[in-house]
Amino acid sequence: MSSDRRRLWTFALGLIAGAAVAVALLALVGPIQDLLPEAGTQSRSDEAQQIIEDSYFRPTDAELLENASINGMVERISKKNDDKFSHYFDPATYKRFQASSSGEFSGIGVTVTETKRGLRVAQVFAGAPAEDAEIGVGDLIVGVDGKSLAGVSADAAASRIKGPPGTSVELTVIDGDTGKRRRVEVERANVKVPAVTGRIERVDGRKVAYVRLAGFTRGAHGELRDEIEKLDRRGADALVFDLRGNGGGLVDEAVLVTSIFQADGPVVTIEGRARDKKTFDAAGDPLEGIGPIAVLVDGNTASASEIVTAALKENDLATVIGTRTYGKGVFQEVIPLEAGGALDLTVGEYLTADGTSILGRGVTPDERVEDKDPSDGDAVLDAGLDRVGAELQAK
Numbered sequence: 177m178s179s180d181r182r183r184l185w186t187f188a189l190g191l192i193a194g195a196a197v198a199v200a201l202l203a204l205v206g207p208i209q210d211l212l213p214e215a216g217t218q219s220r221s222d223e224a225q226q227i228i229e230d231s232y233f234r235p236t237d238a239e240l241l242e243n244a245s246i247n248g249m250v251e252r253i254s255k256k257n258d259d260k261f262s263h264y265f266d267p268a269t270y271k272r273f274q275a276s277s278s279g280e281f282s283g284i285g286v287t288v289t290e291t292k293r294g295l296r297v298a299q300v301f302a303g304a305p306a307e308d309a310e311i312g313v314g315d316l317i318v319g320v321d322g323k324s325l326a327g328v329s330a331d332a333a334a335s336r337i338k339g340p341p342g343t344s345v346e347l348t349v350i351d352g353d354t355g356k357r358r359r360v361e362v363e364r365a366n367v368k369v370p371a372v373t374g375r376i377e378r379v380d381g382r383k384v385a386y387v388r389l390a391g392f393t394r395g396a397h398g399e400l401r402d403e404i405e406k407l408d409r410r411g412a413d414a415l416v417f418d419l420r421g422n423g424g425g426l427v428d429e430a431v432l433v434t435s436i437f438q439a440d441g442p443v444v445t446i447e448g449r450a451r452d453k454k455t456f457d458a459a460g461d462p463l464e465g466i467g468p469i470a471v472l473v474d475g476n477t478a479s480a481s482e483i484v485t486a487a488l489k490e491n492d493l494a495t496v497i498g499t500r501t502y503g504k505g506v507f508q509e510v511i512p513l514e515a516g517g518a519l520d521l522t523v524g525e526y527l528t529a530d531g532t533s534i535l536g537r538g539v540t541p542d543e544r545v546e547d548k549d550p551s552d553g554d555a556v557l558d559a560g561l562d563r564v565g566a567e568l569q570a571k
Contacts (some may be wrong), residue, residue, distance in 0.1 A: 206320070232542035243517075258536070259522050260290065261508055263329035267465065267516035273335040278397055282341040285367040286311065287391065288334065289425050289476050289502060294318035294325035295333050298421035298476035299390065301369055309362045313421065314352025319359075321346050329520055331510075335398070341366050371396045374403040376410055385412035385466075386557070392425025392480040397432035404436070404463060414467040414555065414564035420498065424479025425454070427507065427526070433480075434487045435459040437469065441491065444483045445531065448509065448524025468567035469494035470560035473541060478502035485539045486528035496541040497560050505535025 188425055225241045243266045250264045265273055285304020288295035293318040300306050311317075318325055320336040328336075337345055344363050350356070374387040385407035388527040389400055404415065424430075425468065427444065434443045438458040471485055471494045482501045488494040506525050512518045545559040 201526075205485065235559060246517070246519075250320070250521075254522075259506070260292075261329070261504070261506060261520075262522045263332060263520045265329075265332060265510075265518045267336070269332050270512070270516070270518045273331055273510075273518075282364045282366045283334075283338045284309070284311075284345070284347075284362050284364060285369070287421055287476075288317070289331075289423055289478060290328065290330035290332060291316065293350075294328070295330060296476065298423055301367060301390075303337040303353045304367045305362045305365050309347075309360050311347075311360070311362075312352065316350040316352065317347050318350055318357075319348030322348075324503060331520060339364050372403045374407055376407060376503070377416070377561055379414075379561050380569070381564065382413050382568050383411045384416060384417045384561060384564055386418065386478075386561075388418040388420075389422055389481075391422060392429040392433065394426060394429065394451075396425070396429050397436065398571060400433060401436050401463065404466065408465070409461075414562060414568055415469045415560045416472065416493070416560040417469060418472045418560075419477050419485060419559070420472050420474040420556070422481040423476065423477045423502075424481050424488060424504070427483070430483040431456045431479035432459060434484050436489055437462050437488060437493050440528050443487045444529065445527040446524050447527070451524045468564040470563045471496045472556050472560050473498040473501050473539065474556070475499055475502055475538075478537075479504045479507075482534055482539050483526065486532070486534065489539065489542065490529045495543065495563050496539065497543045497545055497563060498541050498556050499544060499546050500540055501534070501538035503534050503536045503538035505533055505537075526568060 247264045254262045271405045284306040285301040286297050286306045287297050287299040297315045325333045346361050348359050371390050377384045377386045387403050412558050431443045435458040439462050440458050442455050445455040489496045509523045510520050511520050545556050547555040
């Protein structure tokens with residue numbers, strides 16, 4: 177056989193083999209298509225899930241696919257809009273979140289802010305289990321009972337840490353100073369977290385009220401007002417208001433706290449695509465005779481704390497001292513799903529008293545002071561005391 181005829185023969189065999197393979201493939205596609213629902217009866221995502229359940233080479237879990245689908249939607253829109261705060265709670269996580277928020281569970285005595293890797297410790301309360309375990313401000317909790325917290329919402333992560341008092345939880349902690357990773361077992365306890373603490377400080381012989389607000393929980397504004405009035409009766413001529421490590425809380429409490437100092441005018445405006453625009457004004461009846469005010473902030477001052485800080489700064493009611501605040505600028509709503517689980521979804525943005533968005537930017541302090549070595553005293557507090565002391569002398 178000549179070489180030309182051999183090539184033609186090989187080419188023909190190739191065509192026959194190719195046709196055979198194509199026929200075989202079509203023979204497989206036909207039966208699969210027969211199993212699919214009629215066009216237009218399902219959404220693309222439902223159709224894709226059905227195909228995976230029916231045709232994937234290994235058995236699949238329908239709920240696993242549903243959770244992955246919803247989580248993927250939330251992650252996609254969050255990434256597109258640079259939104260770090262929207263999350264999906266699968267049914268198990270949502271149930272745990274509800275239990276941890278009901279008062280049935282206890283914790284380790286810290287406040288935290290959310291990061292990509294886990295939870296950054298913002299405050300550690302005196303006598304709490306976290307303090308006994310030598311967990312400090314700035315440390316990063318990246319794992320709970322061996323499971324990573326990367327990409328997990330602060331609410332969901334916190335619910336993993338909480339549990340019945342007397343039980344233990346294993347935390348993976350990265351030291352905020354050295355970067356060293358360690359595992360530590362912490363026993364949960366019922367931790368009484370005071371919303372407000374206060375004392376008298378002295379500057380050049382003058383009394384100054386120092387008040388720290390831990391969070392904007394229900395009724396916090398009343399406790400704060402009572403503490404300031406108590407210190408005023410003891411002769412305080414000025415106020416240092418500490419919001420460092422305060423991760424926020426209820427918006428209406430932020431308005432009421434601001435109203436302790438601000439007589440009228442806007443405090444915050446909230447708006448969202450499916451939410452009516454609403455401006456919250458000061459409630460009136462501010463305290464009189466407080467004197468100069470310094471507000472202390474840091475990178476863990478977030479949400480409702482930023483609303484108050486911005487209002488006091490923009491209305492020239494206080495001097496803000498510390499480092500730039502967190503820059504949350506949006507609010508979320510937990511929306512339960514009828515089939516189980518919930519969406520912790522960012523539904524709107526809030527604007528400060530003068531209409532500024534702080535999303536991703538935070539509130540810039542009037543005087544930047546960073547406490548680089550807490551073991552050597554509190555540089556930010558000292559700066560706040562110096563500021564109000566100078567204003568008292570100038571009067």
